Amino acid sequence: MISNENTNDYLQEVQEKCIKCGRCTRNCPFLTKYKINLKDFTQRNDLAFSCFLCGKCKAVCPVDLDGAKISLILRRQTPKFKSIKKQKENYFFKNKSKRKSKDLLYLGCNFPAFYPQTAKYLMEVFQQEGFDYSIDCCNLPSDFTGFENTYMERFENELREKEVERIVCVCPNCFHKFYKKLSVEVITIFKWLEEKDMIHDIDEEVNVFFPCSDRYNHVIFDEIKRHIKGFNDKFTSTNCCGAGGIAGKSEKEIANQMKNSIKNEKIYTYCATCSSNFIANNEVHHFVSKMVGLDEKCDTNFFKNALKGKFRGRK
The missing domain is CATH 3.40.50 (Rossmann fold)
Structure with missing residues (x-):
């Protein structure tokens, strides 16, 4: 269990507990690009805004280290993009x-x-x-x-x-x-x-792209799946739609690679941002719109x- 999750002390704990197995690097295009692991990341303040905050590193880390938390701590040390704020x-x-x-x-x-x-x-x-x-x-x-x-x-x-x-x-x-x-x-x-008994069930098996915030806990999806025939989690190699953590401003090439990594697919998602990023190359359905009986195409x-x-x- 990692303590001090929201303080600079967390960076020290990551440095002490990282076993340098390389799983985080192999599963993250950002870490791969810079040839670093999470321990290295704690000392790379210059890369604070290169992390997409998708959570994949934590999901694969055998000691439960979290790159998103590292990134947010580093960002608080050197804030950026005041216009967005x-x-x-x-x-x-x-x-x-x-x-x-x-x-x-x-x-x-x-x-x-x-x-x-x-x-x-x-x-x-x-x-x-x-x-x-x-x-x-x-x-x-x-x-x-x-x-x-x-x-x-x-x-x-x-x-x-x-x-x-x-x-x-x-x-x-x-x-x-x-x-x-x-x-x-x-x-x-x-x-x-x-x-309100206003929800329309989906009588087919669907391919789901999980938004970052719900991908590893399924708090929202557990409610959705009661109303679908079945689902496939087939987009696991794409960590993010490319919009995560405002990292696309610093890592445009990686963002575009993730956005373009899925093509010619019928996708169901429940994030409007994911929909907007994938709609150019795919048939995208938003669960909310589908389940109220509209099935509106992302505009x-x-x-x-x-x-x-x-x-x-x-x-």
Whole structure:
């Protein structure tokens, strides 16, 4: 068991416990590129923003070391990309209200921009059920810059003012950022749709690309798989869609390699960002859209869709 997981002491523990087996390097294109292991990584502050935070190294490490934690510690030592922090902390396309609501549909930022019709449908369903919705960024990309941010504190205040009891997350990244970290209950859109008997089962075996945040715990997927005939985990050699951990800004070649490593496949996923990265070369289905009966194709015109979502449903 590794202690001091969120402090610089963790770097020292990694240096002491790494057995130099090479599994992390063999399973990570970033570590492979620089010919380093996790122990070496602790001393490479210059590579802090080259890690995609996908979690593959931890999954294969025999002593449970975590490259994502190393990267985040190094990023806090030398923060970068302040423009991302500013963009996400005051998300331009946010659509929120002060209306009281026991359940709050939290759409995140990318889902309504890539799946506008499905987002609109969900907004309307929640309104019909007497609940409110929110389009906003959970600030996870801001966390990845290494700068301090106060989003969780501000969000808690918003939830108290709105008298929210449950947040219903559509995005897996938002869900895992909030899950068990807020004073209110955090559930998935799949659980909420189940409760309302509004979910459509998928009567076929599907090829699933698991988003990084849920790949090694399946907290969300355990709810999804109750509504599918079966699934194949056939994309294990691709660690990330290429957008993970904002590393693509530093490692564009690796990001493109991962994005282009899957072609001519029928993919099911539950992350809008993954959908947008794979749609050019594949037939991509988003579980949320499919399970509400729309099966909307990912629309990569982000700005147009996000702008429409900013004003949708508010008078």
